[in-house]
Amino acid sequence: xxxxxxxxxxxxxxxxxxxxxxxxxxxxxxxxxxxxxxxxxxxxxxxxxxxxxxxxxxxxxxxxxxxxxxxxxxxxxxxxxxxxxxxxxxxxxxxxxxxxxxxxxxxxxxxxxxxxxxxxxxxxxxxxxxxxxxxxxxxxxxxxxxxxxxxxxxxxxxxxxxxxxxxxxxxxxxxxxxxxxxxxxxxxxxxxxxxxxxxxxxxxxxxxxxxxxxxxxxxxxxxxxxxxxxxxxxxxxxxxxxxxxxxxxxxxxxxxxxxxxxxxxxxxxxxxxxxxxxxxxxxxxxxxxxxxxxxxxxxxxxxxxxxxxxxxxxxxxxxxxxxxxxxxxxxxxxxxxxxxxxxxxxxxxxxxxxxxxxxxxx
Amino acid sequence: xxxxxxxxxxxxxxxxxxxxxxxxxxxxxxxxxxxxxxxxxxxxxxxxxxxxxxxxxxxxxxxxxxxxxxxxxxxxxxxxxxxxxxxxxxxxxxxxxxxxxxxxxxxxxxxxxxxxxxxxxxxxxxxxxxxxxxxxxxxxxxxxxxxxxxxxxxxxxxxxxxxxxxxxxxxxxxxxxxxxxxxxxxxxxxxxxxxxxxxxxxxxxxxxxxxxxxxxxxxxxxxxxxxxxxxxxxxxxxxxxxxxxxxxxxxxxxxxxxxxxxxxxxxxxxxxxxxxxx
Numbered sequence: 001x002x003x004x005x006x007x008x009x010x011x012x013x014x015x016x017x018x019x020x021x022x023x024x025x026x027x028x029x030x031x032x033x034x035x036x037x038x039x040x041x042x043x044x045x046x047x048x049x050x051x052x053x054x055x056x057x058x059x060x061x062x063x064x065x066x067x068x069x070x071x072x073x074x075x076x077x078x079x080x081x082x083x084x085x086x087x088x089x090x091x092x093x094x095x096x097x098x099x100x101x102x103x104x105x106x107x108x109x110x111x112x113x114x115x116x117x118x119x120x121x122x123x124x125x126x127x128x129x130x131x132x133x134x135x136x137x138x139x140x141x142x143x144x145x146x147x148x149x150x151x152x153x154x155x156x157x158x159x160x161x162x163x164x165x166x167x168x169x170x171x172x173x174x175x176x177x178x179x180x181x182x183x184x185x186x187x188x189x190x191x192x193x194x195x196x197x198x199x200x201x202x203x204x205x206x207x208x209x210x211x212x213x214x215x216x217x218x219x220x221x222x223x224x225x226x227x228x229x230x231x232x233x234x235x236x237x238x239x240x241x242x243x244x245x246x247x248x249x250x251x252x253x254x255x256x257x258x259x260x261x262x263x264x265x266x267x268x269x270x271x272x273x274x275x276x277x278x279x280x281x282x283x284x285x286x287x288x289x290x291x292x293x294x295x296x297x298x299x300x301x302x303x304x305x306x307x308x309x310x311x312x313x314x315x316x317x318x319x320x321x322x323x324x325x326x327x328x329x330x331x332x333x334x335x336x337x338x339x340x341x342x343x344x345x346x347x348x349x350x351x352x353x354x355x356x357x358x359x360x361x362x
Numbered sequence: 363x364x365x366x367x368x369x370x371x372x373x374x375x376x377x378x379x380x381x382x383x384x385x386x387x388x389x390x391x392x393x394x395x396x397x398x399x400x401x402x403x404x405x406x407x408x409x410x411x412x413x414x415x416x417x418x419x420x421x422x423x424x425x426x427x428x429x430x431x432x433x434x435x436x437x438x439x440x441x442x443x444x445x446x447x448x449x450x451x452x453x454x455x456x457x458x459x460x461x462x463x464x465x466x467x468x469x470x471x472x473x474x475x476x477x478x479x480x481x482x483x484x485x486x487x488x489x490x491x492x493x494x495x496x497x498x499x500x501x502x503x504x505x506x507x508x509x510x511x512x513x514x515x516x517x518x519x520x521x522x523x524x525x526x527x528x529x530x531x532x533x534x535x536x537x538x539x540x541x542x543x544x545x546x547x548x549x550x551x552x553x554x555x556x557x558x559x560x561x562x563x564x565x566x567x568x569x570x571x572x573x574x575x576x577x578x579x580x581x582x583x584x585x586x587x588x589x590x591x592x593x594x595x596x597x598x599x600x601x602x603x604x605x606x607x608x609x610x611x612x613x614x615x616x617x618x619x620x621x622x623x624x625x626x627x628x629x630x631x632x633x634x635x636x637x638x639x640x
Contacts, residue, residue, distance in 0.1 A: 043439070043444075080542045086532070091453075091454055091455075092453070093476070098430070098433065098434055098437060099433050099434070099436070099437035100427075100429060100430045100433035100434065100437075101429070101433070101455070101476075102478075103426060103455075103476035103477070103478065104478060104625060106477065107477065107478060107532070107625045107626060107627065110532045110534060110626060111534050111535065111536070111626060113534075114534045114537055115532065115534065116531070116532065116533055116534070116537075116542075116543070116546045117531060117532060118530070118531060118532070119477065119530075119531070119532030119626070119627065120475060120477060120484060120488070120530070121475060121476045121477040121481075121484075122473070122474070122475055122476070123454075123455050123456055123474045123475065123476040124456045124472070124473060124474050125454035125455075125456050125457065126454075131473060135488065135491075138491055138492075138495055141495075142491065142494070142495075157453070158436075158437060159432075159433050159436040159437055159453050160453045162436060162439065162445060163436065163445065163450040163451070163452075163453035164450075164453070166445040166446075166447055166450040167447060167450050167451065168447075218420075218470065218471035218473075218492075218497055219417070219469060219470070219471060220420070220421075220463050220468060220469050220470065220471050220472040221463075221469070222416070222463040222464045222466075222467050222468055222469045222472075223464065224460070224464075225451050225457055225460045225461075226451050226457075234417075234469055237417065349454070349456060350451050350454045350456065350457045350460070351454070351456050351457045351459055351460035351463065351472055352460065352463065352472070353456055353471070353472045353473070353474075355471075
C-alpha cells in the first residue's frame with residue numbers, strides 16, 4: 001500500500017495569512033485577543049470571535065487562499081491529466097442568503113481549480129477537517145487519486161455563533177484549554193489546507209514532503225448530542241488505532257477549553273500514553289487560534305507538519321494555572337525538542353464523532 | 363459493491379411520532395426523526411446490525427438541507443430566549459445523526475457528508491470505502507432531509523444478497539462541454555457501465571448543462587441504453603436515494619441511477635440483484 005505524503009500546506013487564521021504567519025505565531029506564543037462581534041441582530045451573552053484579519057470573507061475565500069498557498073508550497077500545478085481530488089471539511093459551510101449553510105466549499109474549490117475527479121464535502125462539525133484528511137488519504141491508498149487537496153474551512157455564521165453562545169459554551173475571557181478556570185471556548189475563523197500525494201507521485205516529480213500520514217482511528221461515542229462520553233472509551237480506541245502501538249513525540253489535542261472535554265481528553269491521553277503522558281508534550285492549538293470548528297483539525301495537521309519540519313514543539317500559550325485534574329504535559333516556558341518525529345492529532349465533535357490521526361517525518 | 367440486508371424509508375408528511383414513541387423526540391428536527399424511523403424500518407426489515415459488536419457498527423449520512431429549518435428560525439431570533447438550548451446543537455448538521463448512533467450503538471464511526479444533491483450516494487460510497495478499509499463490519503448508510511429519509515443497512519458484499527454501488531465525482535461546470543470534460547465524463551461512464559452492466563438507467567437530474575453532459579456520456583457508454591430522466595421531487599439529496607430504495611424492493615435486473623447537478627457534482631448509484639447460490 002502506498003505511503004501518503006504531505007507535500008504542501010497553507011493556512012489562514014486569526015494570526016494572519018499563510019503558514020509562515022502561523023509558524024511565527026507559534027513561536028511567539030502570545031494569546032490572541034478576542035474581538036467583539038458587531039452583527040447587531042445576533043443577541044449573545046458573549047459575542048466574541050477570533051476573526052481573520054482584513055475584510056470579512058467567507059469560508060470559500062479563506063479556503064481558496066490557503067489552497068493556492070498549499071499548491072505553490074508543493075510546487076504542483078493541477079494539470080488536466082492529474083488524478084486529483086478535493087476533500088474538504090466544514091461545519092458551517094458558506095452561508096446562503098437565509099443564513100443556512102450551502103456546504104459548497106469543496107465545490108467552489110473544485111470550480112476554482114478546474115479539478116475533475118473526487119470532490120467530497122465532510123460536515124462532521126468540529127472534527128470535519130480530521131475526517132476529511134483521513135478520507136483524502138483513503139482515496140490515495142485505494143488508488144483512486146494521486147493527489148488530493150484536503151483540509152477544512154469555517155468562517156463567521158450568525159446562527160453558528162449564536163447557537164454556541166446559547167449552549168453556554170463560550171469563555172468570556174479567552175480560549176484557555178486545560179486551565180483551571182476555563183469556561184468554554186471562543187469560536188474563530190480559519191482554514192488549513194494540505195496537499196496529500198502518493199509517495200510514488202511525489203518521488204516521480206522530486207517533491208519534498210513535510211510528513212507522511214501513517215495512521216488514523218475513527219470512533220463514535222454514541223452517547224450524547226454535545227457532551228463527551230465520560231470514560232473516554234471511544235476516543236481512547238481511536239487514538240490507539242491511529243498510533244498502532246507507537247509512542248507519539250507530540251500530541252495536538254482537540255482541547256477546546258470546555259470543562260468536560262479537556263478533562264475527558266486528558267484522562268484518555270493518560271490511558272493511552274501511560275506514564276509517558278508526563279513527558280510527551282502537548283501543543284494546545286486552540287489557545288493560540290481559538291476554535292476554528294471544521295478547520296481546527298486541518299490546522300492542527302498543518303501545525304504538526306511545521307513541528308515535524310522544525311524538530312521542536314513550540315512553547316504553549318501560557319496558562320494562568322493548569323487544571324490539576326488535567327494531568328498532561330504542556331510546556332510553556334520554551335520550545336522543547338521533538339523526542340520522536342511523530343505527532344498525534346485529535347479531532348472531536350458534537351454527536352460524539354471522533355477522529356485521530358498520526359503524521360510522521362517523511 | 364456492498365450488500366444490503368435491510369432498507370427503510372420515510373417521507374413527509376408521514377407522522378412518525380407513534381412509531382418513535384411518545385417521549386424523547388420533541389426537540390429533534392424533522393430530518394433526525396425521519397432518519398431514526400427509516401433506520402428502525404431498515405433493521406426491522408432484516409437489516410443485520412446486531413451480529414457485529416458496537417465498535418464495528420458505523421453510520422454515514424448524507425444531507426444538504428436538513429438544518430435549513432433551524433437556521434431559518436435562528437436567523438430571525440432577536441433574543442437569547444428565542445433560541446432553545448435543546449435545539450442549538452443543530453447548527454452542526456452531523457448532530458442530527460447523534461440519536462441514531464445512540465439507539466443502535468453505532469460506535470465504529472459517524473460520518474456526515476454534504477455535497478450538493480449527491481450526498482446520499484456519497485454516503486454509500488464513503489461507507490463502502492470505510493468497510494473496505496476495515497473501519498467497520500456493518501453500517502447504516504443514509505440520506506436525510508427535512509422531507510424524509512432513506513436508510514440502508516449494509517455490509518461487505520455477499521453475492522447472494524442485493525448489492526449497491528456508488529461513485530461520485532465532480533466536473534467544473536464551465537469545463538463540462540470542453541473536450542477534456544467530455545473525455546473525463548465518458549471515461550467515468552464507461553467504467554461504471556463496465557462494472558454494473560445495467561439493463562436500465564434512470565437519471566434524477568436538474569436539467570443543468572452538467573446533467574445533460576453526464577446523461578450524454580452514459581448514453582454513449584451504454585451503447586444504446588437510454589436513461590429514463592426525471593427531475594428530483596424536492597431539494598437536497600433524497601430523490602436519488604429514494605429511487606435506489608425503490609429498486610431494492612422492485613427491480614430484478616442491474617439498474618443504474620444517475621444524479622447530477624448544476625454545481626458540478628454527479629454520481630452513479632447502482633442496484634444489482636442477489637444471485638442465488640447454486
